[in-house]
Amino acid sequence: MFNTKKDPKSINLLQSETDSQGILYTSVNWFASVGKTFLIIVQVIALAVFVFRLVMDGKNNDLTGEINAQVKVLENDTWKQSAIKYENLQNLLADVKIIGTEQKINSNVISEVLGSIPVSLNVESMSINNDRVSIAIKTTDFLALKNYEDALKNNTYYSDVRFNISKTNDELEVSVTFIVNEEVT
Incomplete structure (x- = not known):
């Protein structure tokens, strides 16, 4: 009475019942439409990231050059001696301030x-x-x-x-x- 034959229940996205052209034709068709657009978007994003990174590396190199130039100025012996004298002068002024408030002027x-x-x-x-x-x-x-x-x-x-x-x-x-x-x- 009833058909008891069990058909497997599955969905086949690659091959429709009306389309008899096969997996190869369907794949090529998909790549030509949706895949091509997706691939172009990915390539544009990759190119944008590359250009952004190139610009940022250029700025980083410029900043590194400026920092190295300033470090060379600070490594100069005259600058080091001046920094030591300035620090000693600051310490001396701090001592004078303390002594000036506590010591009697004679x-x-x-x-x-x-x-x-x-x-x-x-x-x-x-x-x-x-x-x-x-x-x-x-x-x-x-x-x-x-x-x-x-x-x-x-x-x-x-x-x-x-x-x-x-x-x-x-x-x-x-x-x-x-x-x-x-x-x-």
Whole structure:
């Protein structure tokens, strides 16, 4: 009664029932229409990527050349020495800023002390530690030394004035120490 023959159920895209020309004809027809368009699109994309890469490589080479030129400038010995000097100067300025806010300025004291020393007394060394001043003097003029001692002892800006005198040959070696009481203006 019913046909019980089982036909395989499948779809054949390559060969239609109405088309009897075969797989070769269908493939060539597909390549000539859809495949050709697809292939052209792929080639255009590949060509665009190639041109883009070519342009970017040119820019990269230009940038690399500029960077290498700047590196050569920075590798110059004069530039290196200048950079070291600049860094040292920056460190020095930072130290001066720190010291400037913390350290007492003694320029008026130094000016006053050196200005009061007679010309005939030769100052060998001078140091200031906090408010204490120490001076090493050599002279052959005892009168000028005595006048300087009296001037220091009578000056109200100075206290604890001490003179230590030793004589070698014709020359007097004097060590003077005193304390500065207040800032000299």
